[in-house]
Amino acid sequence: MAEIKKEDYLEQRCLLCDEPTEVRMIPQQRIIEKMNDYMSRRDYAGAERHLLYWMEEAELGHDERGQLMLCGELVGHFRKTGNKEQAMIYADKGLKLVERLDFSETVSAATLYVNIATACNAFDENERAIDLFQKALAIYENNERTAPDLLGGLYNNMALVLTDLDRFAEAKGLYQKAMKTMEQVPNGALEQAITCLNMADLCAAELGEEAAEGQIFDLLDQAQDLLDKPELPRNGYYAFVCEKCAPSFAYYGYFRTAEDLKERAERIYAGA
Numbered sequence: 495m496a497e498i499k500k501e502d503y504l505e506q507r508c509l510l511c512d513e514p515t516e517v518r519m520i521p522q523q524r525i526i527e528k529m530n531d532y533m534s535r536r537d538y539a540g541a542e543r544h545l546l547y548w549m550e551e552a553e554l555g556h557d558e559r560g561q562l563m564l565c566g567e568l569v570g571h572f573r574k575t576g577n578k579e580q581a582m583i584y585a586d587k588g589l590k591l592v593e594r595l596d597f598s599e600t601v602s603a604a605t606l607y608v609n610i611a612t613a614c615n616a617f618d619e620n621e622r623a624i625d626l627f628q629k630a631l632a633i634y635e636n637n638e639r640t641a642p643d644l645l646g647g648l649y650n651n652m653a654l655v656l657t658d659l660d661r662f663a664e665a666k667g668l669y670q671k672a673m674k675t676m677e678q679v680p681n682g683a684l685e686q687a688i689t690c691l692n693m694a695d696l697c698a699a700e701l702g703e704e705a706a707e708g709q710i711f712d713l714l715d716q717a718q719d720l721l722d723k724p725e726l727p728r729n730g731y732y733a734f735v736c737e738k739c740a741p742s743f744a745y746y747g748y749f750r751t752a753e754d755l756k757e758r759a760e761r762i763y764a765g766a
Contacts, residue, residue, distance in 0.1 A: 516556075517555060517556050517557050517558075518551075518554075518555030518556070518557060519555070519557050519559075519560060520548055520551055520552045520555065520557050520560035520564075522560060522563050525544070525545075525548050525563075525564075525567075526567075528544055529541055529544060529545065529567060530730070530731075531730075532544060533730060533731075533734065534729065534730020534731070534733070534734075534763075535730070535763065536763060538571070538574070538575055541571060542571060542575075545564055545567055545568050545571060546568075548560070548564055549561065549564045549568070552564060558591055558594065558595055559595065559602075561587070561591055562588055562591045562592065562595065562597070562602060562606065563602070564584075565584045565585070565587050565588030565591065565606065566588060566605055566606045566609040567609075568580070568581075568584040569581050569584050569585050569588065569606075569609045569610055569613050570609050570612070570613070572584065572613070573609075573612060573613040573616050573617075578613075578617045581613045581617070582613075585609075585610040585613065588606045588609075588610070589606070589610070592606060599633060600633070600637075601633065601634070601637055601639055601640055601644070603633065604629070604630040604633035604634050604637075604640075604644075604648075605630075605644060607626040607627070607629050607630040607633075608626070608627065608630045608644075608647065608648050608651065610626055611623040611624075611625075611626035611627045611630065611651065611652070611655070612651050614626065615651070615654060615655045615658070620655050620658050620659055623655045624652070624655055624656070624659070627648065627651070627652040627655065630648055631648060631652065634648055642675050642676070642678040642679050642682075643676070643679045643682070643685070645675050646671075646672045646675035646676040646679060646682070646685055647672075647685070649668040649669070649671045649672035649675060650668070650669065650672040650685065650688065650689050650692065652668055653665040653666075653668035653669045653672065653692065653696075654692060656668065657692070657695065657696045657699055660699070662696060662699070662700040665696055666693070666696060669689055669692060669693050669696065672685070672686075672689045673686055673689055673690075676689070681725075681726055681727065683720040683721075683723050683726060684720070684721070684726065684731070684732065684735045686717075686720050687716075687717040687718075687720040687721045687735065687739060688717075688735065688738065688739065690713045690714070690716045690717035690720065691713070691714070691717050691739055691742040691743075693713050694709070694710045694713040694714060694717075694742070694746065695742070697709045697710055697713070698710060710746060711746075714742075714743060714746055714748055714751075717739065717743075718743075718748070718751055721735070721736065721739065721755065728758070728762055729762065730762065730763075732758075732762065733758065733759040733760075733762035733763055734759070736755040736756070736758045736759040736762075737755070737756065737759040739755055740752040740753075740755040740756045740759075743755065
């Protein structure tokens with residue numbers, strides 16, 4: 495590993511400003527990698543300690559860009575653990591940082607908007623979620639630096655909210671975009687499987703489960719085929735997706751598939 499020099503992590507500031515003359519940058523990529531390691535083991539407590547430690551370091555080092563990244567991660571973490579109060583605290587902090595940094599039209603801001611919108615959906619604040627998704631959509635679709643996986647994730651999560659709001663035609667269009675976009679992403683079949691299950695829920699909501707039965711079963715079969723692709727790495731994220739998809743299969747009567755997916759996840763977690 496190359497030696498890290500002082501100039502690699504110190505950002506000079508204007509000497510005439512009241513702010514500190516130096517910024518100690520946190521190692522964002524390393525933080526994300528460690529976060530992924532915690533999540534591969536379902537260690538939510540460890541993940542939380544990890545993120546809060548680095549948030550304190552970023553605050554002490556006046557690294558506002560690092561704080562912005564961590565706000566998005568903490569919003570997502572507290573969404574997963576069901577802590578609305580803490581999720582919204584870091585959502586508000588992140589939005590203030592976006593304004594302070596003049597980042598409102600950047601991909602970084604859009605990613606924060608998506609994280610907050612997804613949390614709003616989880617906590618039944620769908621009107622606010624749609625507003626944030628629309629802001630993110632305008633940025634992502636007009637910025638050539640947007641990675642396909644980010645765009646695909648936005649389409650999928652925004653469609654979920656539109657389905658909850660009974661805006662079925664709009665949701666369907668976004669799910670179709672998500673499926674196409676994730677074709678460009680390595681191992682995008684995992685996200686496509688989730689989209690197929692979401693589309694099954696859309697069909698049930700729009701038409702009723704009995705009327706939509708044929709479409710639902712076709713989508714479940716497609717999702718199962720995607721999850722069974724042998725080239726997909728059987729890692730922590732694969733386990734997470736299997737665990738996430740299993741209840742949907744069970745709900746629609748695919749009990750054997752649901753049990754198989756849960757067993758796959760458990761085997762991976764046990765060996766991680």
